[in-house]
Amino acid sequence: MAIPAIEKPRSGWRMPPILSDYEAECRDFSWASARRSLAGLPGERGLNMAYEAIDRQARGPLAAKIALRFLSRDGSTRELSFAELAEQTSRFANLLRELGVGKSERVFALAGRVPELWIAALGTLKNGSVFCPLFSAFGPEPIRTRLERGDGRVLVTSELLYTRKVEALRPALPQLAHVLLVDRDRATPLRPGTHDLRERLAAARADFEIPPTSPDDLALLHFTSGTTGAPKGALHVHGAVLAHRESARLALDLHEDDIFWCTADPGWVTGTSYGIVAPLALGVTCVVDEAEFDAERWYEILERERVTNWYTAPTAVRMLMRAGAELAKRRDLSQLRFVASVGEPLNPEAVVWGQAALGLPIHDNWWQTETGGIMIANYASQAIRPGSMGRPLPGIEAAIVARRTGGAIDVIREPDVTGELALRAGWPSMFRGYLHDEARYARCFADGWYLSGDLMRRDSDGYYWFVGRADDVIKSSGHLIGPFEVESALMEHPAVIEAAVIGLPDPVAGESVKAFVVLRSGHEASPALLREIQGFARKRLGAAVAPKEIEFRDSVPKTRSGKIMRRLLRARALGLPEGDLSTLEPGA
Ligand code: ATP
Numbered sequence: 001m002a003i004p005a006i007e008k009p010r011s012g013w014r015m016p017p018i019l020s021d022y023e024a025e026c027r028d029f030s031w032a033s034a035r036r037s038l039a040g041l042p043g044e045r046g047l048n049m050a051y052e053a054i055d056r057q058a059r060g061p062l063a064a065k066i067a068l069r070f071l072s073r074d075g076s077t078r079e080l081s082f083a084e085l086a087e088q089t090s091r092f093a094n095l096l097r098e099l100g101v102g103k104s105e106r107v108f109a110l111a112g113r114v115p116e117l118w119i120a121a122l123g124t125l126k127n128g129s130v131f132c133p134l135f136s137a138f139g140p141e142p143i144r145t146r147l148e149r150g151d152g153r154v155l156v157t158s159e160l161l162y163t164r165k166v167e168a169l170r171p172a173l174p175q176l177a178h179v180l181l182v183d184r185d186r187a188t189p190l191r192p193g194t195h196d197l198r199e200r201l202a203a204a205r206a207d208f209e210i211p212p213t214s215p216d217d218l219a220l221l222h223f224t225s226g227t228t229g230a231p232k233g234a235l236h237v238h239g240a241v242l243a244h245r246e247s248a249r250l251a252l253d254l255h256e257d258d259i260f261w262c263t264a265d266p267g268w269v270t271g272t273s274y275g276i277v278a279p280l281a282l283g284v285t286c287v288v289d290e291a292e293f294d295a296e297r298w299y300e301i302l303e304r305e306r307v308t309n310w311y312t313a314p315t316a317v318r319m320l321m322r323a324g325a326e327l328a329k330r331r332d333l334s335q336l337r338f339v340a341s342v343g344e345p346l347n348p349e350a351v352v353w354g355q356a357a358l359g360l361p362i363h364d365n366w367w368q369t370e371t372g373g374i375m376i377a378n379y380a381s382q383a384i385r386p387g388s389m390g391r392p393l394p395g396i397e398a399a400i401v402a403r404r405t406g407g408a409i410d411v412i413r414e415p416d417v418t419g420e421l422a423l424r425a426g427w428p429s430m431f432r433g434y435l436h437d438e439a440r441y442a443r444c445f446a447d448g449w450y451l452s453g454d455l456m457r458r459d460s461d462g463y464y465w466f467v468g469r470a471d472d473v474i475k476s477s478g479h480l481i482g483p484f485e486v487e488s489a490l491m492e493h494p495a496v497i498e499a500a501v502i503g504l505p506d507p508v509a510g511e512s513v514k515a516f517v518v519l520r521s522g523h524e525a526s527p528a529l530l531r532e533i534q535g536f537a538r539k540r541l542g543a544a545v546a547p548k549e550i551e552f553r554d555s556v557p558k559t560r561s562g563k564i565m566r567r568l569l570r571a572r573a574l575g576l577p578e579g580d581l582s583t584l585e586p587g588a
Pocket residue numbers: 224225226227228229230231232341342343344345346364365366367368369370389452454466469561563
């Protein structure tokens with residue numbers, strides 16, 4: 001890729017980066033010594049994620065500090081200090097106890113980004129129960145299947161979501177014993193089979209002693225995004241908090257006095273690991289916006305809330321790019337110090353756009369629901385190679401491997417060879433199972449490595465470059481073509497704002513490359529523009545890799561977490577069954 005590296009200054013930082021010497025940090029880091037930064041439950045009773053995130057701070061000098069600042073759609077704000085959050089989550093844990101909900105039992109949430117969702121998540125963890133967030137925009141069917149597969153005993157939701165989506169499912173969900181409504185309208189009678197959460201919290205005891213918790217006890221159940229197939233339920237343990245905390249420090253450069261905004265919804269793993277657990281475990285104040293994406297609103301929040309560290313996703317960045325850099329330039333973003341992105345490959349164009357529009361490059365990082373936390377990242381103090389995901393987190397051993405038939409693997413030591421990303425098993429936030437699918441879990445591991453299913457290459461300086469998901473990679477005339485490379489090249493054309501690339505069967509080449517292209521506003525689709533973009537791509541990529549066919553579209557199908565669903569484009573192009581669409585964004 002022709003875009004040069006973005007170097008970082010050696011000195012003069014407003015806040016010195018936490019990770020200043022990458023090589024030294026990798027050499028000296030050990031999870032065992034990082035473990036000492038956690039408090040542990042008093043009386044040597046183990047390790048509890050919610051204790052680290054909340055009670056620990058509430059019992060110390062940060063008690064009165066704002067933990068969460070919720071910005072509601074109507075412009076009002078609600079704040080909770082660490083002490084208040086500790087009390088509310090204790091009340092929630094007591095409520096679960098009153099309801100007879102015990103260790104390892106599942107508490108689901110289906111709610112917007114309201115304080116009760118955070119209270120429920122952390123209160124569930126205090127009680128030793130397992131928290132499972134659902135995205136509030138899910139329709140009834142995805143809700144039913146997840147509650148059923150996850151054996152949900154409790155559901156925390158709003159009155160509106162309950163009446164619209166859940167009430168009719170109750171007869172089909174006999175194990176769902178309790179529904180707690182976060183916002184019950186007191187003028188109407190309580191709906192049968194539900195509780196008024198606020199009322200019950202107010203009546204519950206305010207003090208709660210967290211029962212002994214092992215770092216290996218289950219804490220979270222997260223369903224994957226469903227980009228490549230039916231979503232899988234990934235199980236995580238309390239010990240993951242160590243990786244949450246360390247990765248937020250090292251990869252997101254979170255200092256205690258920062259104001260952090262993670263735009264992800266807790267319905268997805270990013271919104272839990274980095275929207276709830278990690279920043280609170282570092283004693284950092286988090287901003288939460290209850291509204292949906294809106295470019296003007298987002299810039300206003302960055303400015304008014306004096307956000308210092310911002311964690312978002314490539315789709316959001318692309319939408320901001322579409323809205324134009326002028327919107328950003330009108331704002332005083334001088335407090336903003338660090339911007340990162342996760343969830344999809346971040347095109348080099350987007351990294352550079354950040355530099356121009358926000359005055360800061362965007363730091364891509366990579367991880368998955370299964371890894372529980374950031375594994376590969378671009379760091380505040382380190383040069384960024386636009387288009388690269390950066391280098392493994394200290395404490396994480398990564399490799400590029402090739403699978404052999406029979407299940408064994410070969411570690412590829414030479415640089416610049418495409419293979420599958422593998423991670424040495426055993427980091428604290430590694431998932432501990434797929435719900436009801438032990439065989440699939442077992443297939444993810446070989447020779448002590450976790451196999452990610454993503455293809456990448458590592459350059460000679462140890463930077464990782466995403467090629468594509470194993471399922472999305474195109475094999476054409478003996479070439480292995482990653483859709484990301486083609487999409488990024490197309491996005492360098494001034495008329496292109498977004499692109500999705502798939503392989504279609506081709507009698508000669510095996511597969512041929514097809515691109516779906518979304519045009520920037522102000523550009524009209526025409527055969528001439530199509531030819532121009534095709535020529536542009538050929539010049540960048542060569543005829544063997546450039547798309548044979550380009551189709552203009554108003555949008556490309558995405559998951560609700562913003563990932564391009566290439567499998568759906570492929571299924572539709574080939575007239576094949578569309579598969580599980582439970583996470584598909586409406587209108588796609
Ligand atoms: P499913 O497993 O159900 O198909 P999913 O893999 O999209 O869905 P997630 O766990 O939310 O579910 O997403 C992880 C995947 O997202 C990674 O395996 C990778 O393919 C992609 N991804 C995440 N971050 C990056 C990144 N920085 N660059 C490239 N790809 C990324």
